[in-house]
Amino acid sequence: MMRRPIRRGGFRGRDMGGDRMGGRDRFENERPREEHDEHSEQPASDGGEAAELHEHAHRSIVIPGEYIDDKKGRKLGDDVYEEGEKVFAKVMGIPVANENEIKIIPMSGVYIPNISDNVIGVITEVGISGWTVDINSPYIAFMPVADGVDEFVDTNRTDISRFFDVGDALSCKISKVTKNKTTRVSMRAMGARKLLGGSLMKVKPVKIPRIIGKGGSMINMIKQRTGCVIYVGKNGVIWLRGDNKAEAIEAILTIERESHTSGLTDKISRMLEGLPGAVQPAAPTAQATAPVEAVPEPVVQDEEAEGEEHVERPKPGWEPENFPQR
Amino acid sequence: MGKTNDNLIVDGKRLDGRAFYEMRPITMRINAVENADGSAQVAFGNTEAIVAVYGPRKLFPRFLQENDRGIMRYRYNMAPFSCTDRIRPGNSRRGIEISKTSRLAFEPAAFLDDFPTTVVDVFTEILQADGSTRVTGINAASMAMAVAGVPMRDLVAACSVGKIQGQLIVDLNGIEDNNSEADVAVAMMPTKDRLTLLQMDGVLTKDELFTLLDKARENCMRIYDMQKAAIKNSFKQNPDAEAAVEADKGEMQ
Structure with missing residues (x-):
């Protein structure tokens, strides 16, 4: 052939x-x-603390037409509009007004x-x-x-x-x-x-950032705990393959449902505890008690390393029944 | 229901015991239709409307697509069992007209330009009709659109005002509607103080109309506060917005 x-x-x-x-x-x-490998560094922390302090104290949900803040020369981000100097919400969501921009994190909407x-x-x-x-x-x-x-x-x-x-x-x-x-x-x-193979699932596109988590913490934890190969599309489509697929799907749906609660990483971490086929954490500090920090740096495959065996990876669960039959 | 020769005003009160400028009890809730992108159910007294919003989504047939903006399709429909007489299901002259005027009430509010070639579908079903059905539908539709994430300049709040037996009133019920001298449906963007719908049936003097518009505006403001509360309260059990903001900061790809 x-x-x-x-x-x-x-x-x-x-x-x-x-x-x-x-x-x-x-x-x-x-x-x-892993699609996040190349981008999984924490966001640049230049003035991050300061920016947080400057953020608008008012963090409750706004509905369309609600006044957020005066523009004060800042950039307008997503889902807001201005009338004169005043900035209003276009959609329902959580307003973010920091020193650089004013935007809304929407709670619903299409991709x-x-x-x-x-x-x-x-x-x-x-x-x-x-x-x-x-x-x-x-x-x-x-x-x-x-x-x-x-x-x-x-x-x-x-x-x-x-x-x-x-x-x-x-x-x-x-x-x-x-x-x-x-x-x-x-x-x-x-x-x-x-x-190839695997399953596709859909979630609300606005929930994707929460599913990925800060610096990829959430999705990396799910990948590690379930040993699944997971691809997350920004359009709300997620592809999974692996033996613990069902658990991974359950975890993702839980995140989608409870995306606006805190302590979600811990909850998901507990949910997925002790699954067979979990990837052994590379770093010794990896404990369930501190899952965000515990997630080891994702293995970035170099161009030269292409094709090399990575022993800490589980074998992708190959499911012939899920292979597209034609 | 229909026409009646009875007095609609007894001892300075209306038949259901309300004062002239008093609204019926209002209930509102969101997420009434599980499968919809956004939905709401609103009741003004016995009048009850349920609304499902889908979209923005692909629009077919293609010749309906607009290249520079999205369009909105609004369907107002009364359930066959919503009145004392059975209503023939399907389109009617009245239904088509109300669908169009309700859609026009939303077009100034929605940012349809953000979604070229798409459509936002709004389905309003009147489950129980007892006057002021179109404004009940508009109130529900406005909440449903907000929940669906359709960008809007403002929520749209609506109410009806009118005149029975020489007396100006607000929020007409079924029997008042059928026997009114005039009946005005008003929708507005409350925070912008702009009218988006003004329909009148009957005869009013200019002064009466302006008095009623003032009353309508007052009531729209109150309805807007209720809409706002209904939407916000449904997220109260999840007040932790910090988590979402944190997650958003980590957004990558």
Whole structure:
């Protein structure tokens, strides 16, 4: 069987469906890049404390039309509007007025594509020069062949469904959004890949930051405790694979339900205690009592380390019954 | 219900014992429809409306799409069992008109420009009709839209005012509605002090109309406070907004 060289962040052609073991070997070697790995540092702490002190004392929920603060030369963030010098809320949510900007953390709403968001999409249509991708938004995204495939593809001679077919789930990046929200997604991004097997779940897009947690603490903890491979899309779609998938899903749904309560990381940590297949914490300080600090630095795979075995990782739970049957 | 020759005002009170400028008891709650993006249920006395809001979502057929803004579809419908007589289900001349005017009451308030080519669907079902159904529907729809996360300039609050047997009143019930000399539906953005709906049926002098508008504005303010309280109180058991703010700071990707 002839295979083209596969590059990281690429995908396997569908014509390989019969050779699952081969696919599996490669899959394990080519451990999926955790999408947060590259970004999991804590937000820059320059003046963070000061900024917090300056934040508006009033932290209760606002409803549309409620006055938040005077503008005072600050930047207007999401979901607020100004009338003269006064800034009002556009949606229901929690107002944040710090020294730089005034914005709302919304409590509900649909996902509106934003450039360079990592999303999880599902192919809904295979066209001549690209794919139509459902990104759980009012707007459908398009992915041209050149953005989906690393190699040159002659679209006149190739049926591009051999790369991605209808129903395939992709982790991809929003590469372009026009004024009237015509959206393009691309596989030319860190962590972009075709998601094989596993399950997709949807949560409210506004809950995604809470599911990820500060610096990725929450999602890393779930990954570690359940040993699942989890990809979180900013559009509210989450892909999971692993033996403790059910527990991971339960945990995520709990976060979604109780996103506005405190102490959630501890609660989830207790929920997921003692599952078989949990990743052994790398750092000796990793204790359940301090889960936020305890989460070890995610293993960042270097370019050179590509293909190396990572013993502390569990084997991805391979579930043939979940593999797309065609 | 229908027409009656009885006195609508007895001993300086209305038939249900209210003073002229007194509203009926109002109840409001949100999240009445589990599957909707946002929903609310509002009752003004015996009048009861339930509203589900979906969207912004994809709009098909495609020729209805607007490239520079979203559109809103508003459906006002009375349940067949909502009156003493059965109402024929489906569209009616009255239903179509009220749907349109209610939609126009929201268009100045909603930031539909933020969502080009999409639609916000609002479904208003009148479960029980006893006068002032459109304003009850508008009050519920406004809360449902806020819960759904549709960006709005302000909530929309609405109330009805009118005139029976020479007396100006607010919040007409069914029998007053059917026997009124005039009947005015008012919707407004309370914090902006702007009218978004003004419909009149019957005859009023200019002075009477302005008196009634003042009363309507007063009542809209009170209704707005109730809407606000209903939405905020439903999140009271989760007052810890700090957690969400903290999580947002850690937002990455």
